Amino acid sequence: MTFRIAVLVLFACAATFARAELLGMQVDRAVTEEEMKASLRDVELVDEKGARLDLRTLMANGKPTLVSLWAYWCPNCLAEASGYKALARACAQRWNVVFVSAIASDFPKDLAKFKSYGLPWKIYRVGESSKTDGAKAKAARAFYGETKRGGVATPLHYFLNASGAVSAIVTGRMNFEEPDRLAAFCAI
8 A cells, every 4th residue: 555545544534543553754752652642631732822722622622633743943844834724725624723832942933933824723832831740741741752862753743533532643744735635634
C-alpha cells in the first residue's frame, strides 16, 4: 500500500479507530504512546491572553479534533500552511483544530508567524503550571512526545475522534492540500 493510500485510509477511518497508532516519521521517544494519549486529558493549554483551553469542553460539540504541535522554525510546519489554508476554505467547520507551540518559550515567535498565515484557528502554548506542578510537567513532556534527547519532533499531529479518543498520532508533514487527502479529511 502506498503512503498516499495509507494516509487516505487513515483519514477515512480516523473517527472509528479504537486504538491510536504512531504513524509517520520514526522518533526515538522518552515517552510511550499510552502516555502521549493520556496527556491530552491533563496538559494545560493557554492562549496569548492566558485563557485556558479545555479540550474536553471543546470536543463536546461532537466533532473530531486535530491537535497539531507547530513551530515557527520548523520547515515542515511552515510547509503545511498552504494545506491548512485549503482545509480552512473547504471544511473548517467539520473539525475542531487546535495548534500548540512546540516549545512554550517560543510562543511569541510562533504566535507572530502563525498569525501571518491568516488561518481561522488559534495557537496555544503549554501553561506555566508545567514548571511547578510535577504531574503537569509529566503531562507536558508526554504531550510534546519528548524524545530521548529531551527535544520535540515537529510537526506532531493528534487525531481524535468525535468522542475524544485518540485515533492516530502522526509525526511529520501532512499535506492537506492534496485533493484526495483534503476530500477524505473533509468527508469525516
